[in-house]
Structures are given as C-alpha cells and as structure tokens.
Amino acid sequence: MFPLIQRCCFNTSFRLQKLTAPRLLLCGRNETAWSSLSLWLQRDVCHLTRSPSLKPASVYSAQLQAFHTSHPVFKKKTPPESEAEAQKHKESLKDAPKPALYLSLGGLIPFVAVPLAMAIQGTYYPEAAFAQVTYGAVTASFLGGMRWGFALPENSPAKPDWLNLANGTIPPLLAWQALLFRDVTQGALMVVMALGIALHYDVALLPPYPRWFKILRVWGTVVMALSLLATLTVKLILEEQGREGKSKLQNRS
Known part of the structure; x- marks a missing residue:
C-alpha cells in the first residue's frame, strides 16, 4: 500500500514540476503566481487524498461484515406463544x-x-x-x-x-x-x-x-x-x- 501511495505522490509532484516550470519562467518571482501555485497544489493534494480508490479499513470491514451476516428478514423468528394457549396446554383433571x-x-x-x-x-x-x-x-x-x-x-x-x-x-x-x-x-x-x-x-x-x-x-x-x-x-x-x-x-x- 505504501509503495503505491509513494508512486502516486511522486508522479503527481513530477507532473506539477513540468506544468509549473513554464509559469515560473514567465511570471518570475511574482507573488500572485506563487499564491496561485499554492492553491493549485492544495487542490490536487486534497483530490488525491479523497480518491475513491483509497477507502479506509473501516469501510472494508463493514462491507465484509454485511457480506457474512444474513439479513434480519431471512432469520426465522419463533412467534411467542400466547398466554391463553399456554394455559390450555397446562390444563389437567384438576x-x-x-x-x-x-x-x-x-x-x-x-x-x-x-x-x-x-x-x-x-x-x-x-x-x-x-x-x-x-x-x-x-x-x-x-x-x-x-x-x-x-x-x-x-x-x-x-x-x-x-x-x-x-x-x-x-x-x-x-x-x-x-x-x-x-x-x-x-x-x-x-x-x-x-x-x-x-x-x-x-x-x-x-x-x-x-x-x-x-x-x-x-x-x-x-x-x-x-x-x-x-x-x-x-x-x-x-x-x-x-x-x-x-x-x-x-x-x-
């Protein structure tokens, strides 16, 4: 899992360097360029962290638990015996x-x-x-x-x-x-x-x-x-x- 995350981060940073190099040459040390660059980096990093392919372990455990447990509808429920019927079964000659x-x-x-x-x-x-x-x-x-x-x-x-x-x-x-x-x-x-x-x-x-x-x-x-x-x-x-x-x-x- 960690090599996969490092590879994704490395490729993303390399792409950012290639895309931002011309902007740095054109804009120089302009503060506006640096601020836009920082916003763009934050947006990409957040998008990477929120990727749907990297789900937390709790989600997988919940799915596995739902897969291995049966639905309550399919479980057999024994209806409780009414008091009148139970009293009839207990009747004797007395x-x-x-x-x-x-x-x-x-x-x-x-x-x-x-x-x-x-x-x-x-x-x-x-x-x-x-x-x-x-x-x-x-x-x-x-x-x-x-x-x-x-x-x-x-x-x-x-x-x-x-x-x-x-x-x-x-x-x-x-x-x-x-x-x-x-x-x-x-x-x-x-x-x-x-x-x-x-x-x-x-x-x-x-x-x-x-x-x-x-x-x-x-x-x-x-x-x-x-x-x-x-x-x-x-x-x-x-x-x-x-x-x-x-x-x-x-x-x-």
Whole structure:
C-alpha cells in the first residue's frame, strides 16, 4: 500500500514540476503566481487524498461484515406463544368442573365392580356380565349422542353436517349390535370397539373440546375397556376351573 501511495505522490509532484516550470519562467518571482501555485497544489493534494480508490479499513470491514451476516428478514423468528394457549396446554383433571369429574368417576363404578366382585367371590355370574355389557352399550350410545349436542348449537365450532351427525350414530349402532349377540364375549368386544370409536371422535375430530375433558375421556375409556376385558378374563378362568372340577368329580364317580 505504501509503495503505491509513494508512486502516486511522486508522479503527481513530477507532473506539477513540468506544468509549473513554464509559469515560473514567465511570471518570475511574482507573488500572485506563487499564491496561485499554492492553491493549485492544495487542490490536487486534497483530490488525491479523497480518491475513491483509497477507502479506509473501516469501510472494508463493514462491507465484509454485511457480506457474512444474513439479513434480519431471512432469520426465522419463533412467534411467542400466547398466554391463553399456554394455559390450555397446562390444563389437567384438576381444572375439570367438580360435577363433571365426580359424575364421570361415579359412572365407572359399575364397570369396575362387576369383575372385582366375581374375582373376589371366585364365581362367574352371567347376569352380572350381561348387565355390564348393557351398561357399556348405554354409555357408548350416550357418547355418540353427545356429539349431536355439540354440533347442533349455532355458535358451535362443529357444523351439523353429514360427517359429524353420522359419526354420532355409529357408536349407538355398534352398541345395539352388541346386545344382539347371545354370547357375552362377543358383546363385550363390540362395546369396546364402540367406546374406542367414540373416543377417537372426541379426541381427534373435535379439537375444540377442553383439554381436561379429553384427558377425562381417555382415562374413562381405558378403565371401561379394561373392565370389560377383565370380565372376559375372569369368565374364561372360572369357566375353565369349573370344567376341571366337573371332570374330577366324574372321574371319582
């Protein structure tokens, strides 16, 4: 850089000497010539120092920094989550209304009581098992009709279209089919299917439901399905034990 500056200054001074020599010979030692010469030298020197080719280092550093940094527009900005949405994600069963929570828990008692009583007494009661299947069919019909009640109001986010209303009739149809089976095993499995479909509708297809209600629906469906399956398990075990006892009595006789 310094050799370049010296070369430019040397060439400029040499040009000035060649251009100003005739003026000095013509004007002699006139003060006016010296003053004009000094002004002309100052103008050229300032023009040389202000040359656009000699930019300061700060300009180059700023350009390099702008080249290596991305524009703020292209940077991804994560939108801040609103307080209402954050509060919805934090909801749990504690935020559920007391009547809804207690009535739902009380509605699970008939499901749990049947297999528990048969397991404690060691006896299978077909009437109690059929009563449990019937209660499960009624519950599935109630959950299907609840979808109609959610879609019919004017301000509801769910429209009363063919999809919502037809999905509300599927659990009652499956529940009715469960009561037509003569075998309790087939009826219980059909009721479990109806409860699972109703849960899928309430959790996946209707997101405007409160979070506490979805959690309550999941846990309630799990308890109901496990209770029905527990009744079938107790039936198989006790029936197998009864067959073995009869066979032993026949062998002894």
